[in-house]
Amino acid sequence: xxxxxxxxxxxxxxxxxxxxxxxxxxxxxxxxxxxxxxxxxxxxxxxxxxxxxxxxxxxxxxxxxxxxxxxxxxxxxxxxxxxxxxxxxxxxxxxxxxxxxxxxxxxxxxxxxxxxxxxxxxxxxxxxxxxxxxxxxxxxxxxxxxxxxxxxxxxxxxxxxxxxxxxxxxxxxxxxxxxxxxxxxxxxxxxxxxxxxxxxxxxxxxxxxxxxxxxxxxxxxxxxxxxxxxxxxxxxxxxxxxxxxxxxxxxxxxxxxxxxxxxxxxxxxxxxxxxxxxxxxxxxxxxxxxxxxxxxxxxxxxxxxxxxxxxxxxxxxxxxxxxxxxxxxxxxxxxxxxxxxxxxxxxxxxxxxxxxxxxxxxxxxxxxxxxxxxxxxxxxxxxxxxxxxxxxxxxxxxxxxxxxxxxxxxxxxxxxxxxxxxxxxxxxxxxxxxxxxxxxxxxxxxxxxxxxxxxxxxxxxxxxxxxxxxxxxx
Numbered sequence: 001x002x003x004x005x006x007x008x009x010x011x012x013x014x015x016x017x018x019x020x021x022x023x024x025x026x027x028x029x030x031x032x033x034x035x036x037x038x039x040x041x042x043x044x045x046x047x048x049x050x051x052x053x054x055x056x057x058x059x060x061x062x063x064x065x066x067x068x069x070x071x072x073x074x075x076x077x078x079x080x081x082x083x084x085x086x087x088x089x090x091x092x093x094x095x096x097x098x099x100x101x102x103x104x105x106x107x108x109x110x111x112x113x114x115x116x117x118x119x120x121x122x123x124x125x126x127x128x129x130x131x132x133x134x135x136x137x138x139x140x141x142x143x144x145x146x147x148x149x150x151x152x153x154x155x156x157x158x159x160x161x162x163x164x165x166x167x168x169x170x171x172x173x174x175x176x177x178x179x180x181x182x183x184x185x186x187x188x189x190x191x192x193x194x195x196x197x198x199x200x201x202x203x204x205x206x207x208x209x210x211x212x213x214x215x216x217x218x219x220x221x222x223x224x225x226x227x228x229x230x231x232x233x234x235x236x237x238x239x240x241x242x243x244x245x246x247x248x249x250x251x252x253x254x255x256x257x258x259x260x261x262x263x264x265x266x267x268x269x270x271x272x273x274x275x276x277x278x279x280x281x282x283x284x285x286x287x288x289x290x291x292x293x294x295x296x297x298x299x300x301x302x303x304x305x306x307x308x309x310x311x312x313x314x315x316x317x318x319x320x321x322x323x324x325x326x327x328x329x330x331x332x333x334x335x336x337x338x339x340x341x342x343x344x345x346x347x348x349x350x351x352x353x354x355x356x357x358x359x360x361x362x363x364x365x366x367x368x369x370x371x372x373x374x375x376x377x378x379x380x381x382x383x384x385x386x387x388x389x390x391x392x393x394x395x396x397x398x399x400x401x402x403x404x405x406x407x408x409x410x411x412x413x414x415x416x417x418x419x420x421x422x423x424x425x426x427x428x429x430x431x432x433x434x435x436x437x438x439x440x441x442x443x444x445x446x447x448x449x450x451x452x453x454x455x456x457x458x459x460x461x462x463x464x465x466x467x468x469x470x471x472x473x474x
Contacts, residue, residue, distance in 0.1 A: 006171050006172070006175035006176075006178075006179060007034070007038055007041075007168075007171075010038055010166050010168060011038070011041070011042060013025075013164055013166055014038075014039075014042045014139075014164075014166070015042075016164070017137065017163060017164045018046075018101070018103075018137055020163065021132075021135050022132055022163050023137040023138070023163055023164070024127060024131075024137075024138050024161060024162055024163045024164070025137070025138065025139045025140070025162070025163065025164045025165070025166065026139075026140050026141075026142075026159070026162050026164075026165045026166070027039060027139060027140070027141045027142075027165075027166045027168060028141075028142055028143070028144055028148055028152075028165070028166070028167050028168065029143065029144060029166075029167060029168030029169065030143060030144055030170070030198070030236075030285065030286050031143045031200075031236060031239070031240070032198050032199070032200030032201065033168050033169070033170055033197075033198060033199070033200070034168060034171070034198075034199045034200070035107075035141050035143075035168050036107055036141065037199065038166075038168065039105055039107070039139055039141060043103055043105060043139075046100070046101075046103050047098045047099075047100045047101065047102050047103065048102070048103040048104075048105060049068060049069065049072045049093065049102070049103070049104050049105070050105045050107065051064070051065055051068055051104070051105065051106050051107065052107040052108055053106065053107065053108040053109060053110075053111040053112045054108070054111055055111055056111070056115070057115065058112075058115045058116040058119070059083060061111070061112060061115065062083060062084065062085075062086065062089060063083060065089050066081060066083070066084060066089055066092075069089065069092055069093050069096065072093070072096060073096040085122070086116075086118075086119060086122040086123065086126070087122050087125060087126060090122070090123070090126035090130050090131070091126070091130050093130075093136075094126070094130035094131055094133075094134045094136060101135060101136070101137065102134070102136045102137070103136070103137045103138075103139065104131070104136060104137070104138050104139070105138075105139045105140075105141065106138075106139070106140050106141065107141040108141065108142065108143075109140045109141060109142040109151075110142045110143065110145065110147040110148065113142075113147055113151065114147055120151075120154075120157050120158050121157075123158060124157065124158050124161065127158075127161065128161075140158075143239075143240060144240060144284065144285050144286065145239065145240030145241065145285070146240065146241070149281075149284065169197070169286070170196050170197030170198055170286070170311070171197035171198075171199060172197055172358055173188070173189075173192050173197070173355050173358050173359070174358055174359065174362045174467070175197075176188055176191075176192065176197065177466075177467055183209075185444055185466035185467070186407075186444050187208070187209070187212065189351075189352060189355055189406070189444060190208075190214045190348075191205055191208070191214070192312065192351065192355060193312050193316075193347070193348050193351035193352070193355075194214060194217075194218060194312060194313070194316060195312065195313055196311050196312040196313050198311075198313065201229070201232075201313060204217070204221045204228070204229060205217050205221070215337075215340075215341055215344070218316075218340065219333065219337045219340075222316065222317065222320070222321055223320075223321065223328055223333040223336055223337055223340070224333065225328055225329050225331065229313075229317075230321065230328070232313070232317070233313065233314055233317040233318070233321075233322075240285065241281060241285065243278075246268070246270070246274070246278050247278055247281070247282060248322075249267075249268045250264055250268065250275065250278055250279065250282065250288075251282070251287065251288070251309075251314060251318045251322075252318055252322060252323070253267045253268060254288065254307055254308065254309060254318070255309070255315065255318040255319045255322075255323075259306045259307050259308060260303070260304070260305070260306060260307070261275060261276060261279070261302055261303045261305070261307075262303060264279075264307070272303065276302055279302075279307060283310075286310055286311060287309070287310060287311050287314050288307050288308065288309060288310050288311075289307070289308055289309075289310040290302070290305040290306070290307055291305060291306045291307075291308060291377060292304070292305055292306070292377075293377070293379075293380075294375050294376065294377035294378070294379055294390045294391075294392065295379070295428060295431060296375075297375070297394075312351055315347070315350075315351075316347070319343075319347060320336065320339070320340045320343075321336075324336045345407070348406055348407075349404075349406060352404055352406040352442075352444070353378060353388050353389060353404045356388070356389055356402070356404045356442040356464070357376055357377075357389060359442065359464060359467055360373075360376065360389065360391060360400075360402075360464075361373065361376065362467075363464075363469060369462065369469075369471060370396065371391070371393050371396070371398060371400065371438075372393045372394075372395045372396060373391055373393065374392050374393060374394045374395070375390075375391065375392040375394075376389070376390070376391045376392075377389075377390060378390065379426070379428065379429075381426065381427075381428045383427075385425075385426045385428070387401050387402075387403075387422075387423060387426070388402060388403050388404040388442075389401070389402040389403075389404055389440070389442070390402075392432070392435075396436075397434065397435045397436060398435055398436045398437075398438055399429070399432040399435045399436070399437060399438070400438045400439075400440060400462070401423050401429075401437070401438070401439055401440070402439070402440035402441060402442055402462070402464075403415075403419045403440075403441050403442070404441075404442045404443075405441065405442070405443045405444075405445075406443075406444050407444060407445065408445055409445060410443075410445050410446045410447055410448050411441055411443045411445070411446070411447045411448065411451065411463075412447075412448045412450070412451060413448060413450040413451040413454060416439070416441060416451055416454075419439070419441070420439055423437075423439070436460070437460065438460050438461070438462060439460065439461055439462070440461070440462040440463065440464065441462075441463050441464065442464040443463075443464070443465060444466065446465050447463055447465060447470075451463070452470065455470050455471065455472065456470065456472055457472060458472055459472050
């Protein structure tokens with residue numbers, strides 16, 4: 001796999017910042033999402049001092065920064081020089097003469113903020129008095145977590161003088177498949193359902209490009225107690241979230257099917273207000289998402305929302321690793337692996353629906369067909385009736401209903417007719433009786449000839465084979 005894909009919008013933001021005199025950029029995002037790769041790619045051909053903070057004392061951090069500045073300026077030594085304060089260090093960097101604009105990058109900023117309460121104030125002083133007058137671009141990088149949250153909430157601190165902020169999200173599935181057009185759609189869908197859009201995790205599954213044995217790779221990379229990913233979600237929670245025990249419980253509850261606030265509160269025997277506060281943090285971290293009914297025109301109040309995993313690796317780990325930790329730590333992974341293989345199709349169905357929603361959003365953005373997307377989601381009625389994907393266009397009064405089918409055989413005309421009949425039987429859809437109905441199918445295995453011929457001469461039908469759209473409306 002390529003180590004760096006997509007990120008065109010983020011790179012353009014950095015270019016725009018570089019072309020301005022005052023350029024103070026904060027880059028945030030989950031660990032492993034590609035923050036460092038993004039900035040190293042941007043600064044590769046520029047005059048840059050790249051400093052990565054560590055979990056160390058403030059004095060050691062200052063000594064390392066001093067040494068880096070001496071090397072950057074071409075001076076020798078530096079280790080025997082009297083230890084400077086941060087203000088003096090930054091002033092020294094600003095005084096270094098270079099023929100082109102300088103860029104200062106501080107990666108893993110959270111370590112410096114945690115170790116020295118005065119660091120933020122000294123850096124703020126340096127930006128105003130040293131860096132801005134010298135037109136130095138400053139890029140700060142930090143992972144999402146409590147320190148990042150506090151930093152952004154401090155309106156009197158550095159956050160108030162940011163010229164640009166980049167909140168780096170996991171790579172989208174559409175970006176992945178655009179970067180790898182030669183790769184099989186099913187392969188990328190499986191990789192996404194396992195590792196999500198996290199470039200740091202793709203490396204562990206690179207052998208699957210030739211072997212296509214994703215289940216074997218999951219066993220080796222997640223179920224083996226010696227593998228790095230065996231404890232990865234736990235490390236993330238321990239590093240970036242306070243009161244991790246509560247968050248473990250919430251994520252385990254969501255994996256077990258408790259997806260509303262009241263259900264999670266009962267499952268954990270905790271007050272809903274405490275659970276809700278933790279859910280907000282998990283949303284900030286990008287681990288969970290809150291959904292309302294696609295029938296609602298506004299997002300419902302928290303107690304009526306459904307909470308789901310927003311990250312495949314977290315979902316996979318809390319569904320198939322965390323509940324069986326004791327067994328796996330004894331090296332007895334065969335039974336767990338057999339259970340994972342048995343339940344994986346249902347797991348894959350959920351993430352394939354998420355992939356289909358993303359493909360549909362991209363089609364709407366690209367104006368592949370005239371549909372203004374106001375609401376999108378899966379339909380679940382109180383009577384247990386379901387539709388995999390429903391989208392609503394209030395402006396043009398259209399409703400799009402689609403089935404998402406992963407694997408199996410090519411989708412048939414008979415299956416499509418049965419789906420249309422199923423939609424007509426759902427009473428909840430009577431709310432759209434005056435709307436134009438558009439029917440769709442998403443499949444990874446293509447369509448039979450009869451359905452394809454019917455689609456190309458019949459308006460109001462959209463067939464997605466992978467990311468390719470077939471429709472008479474185009």
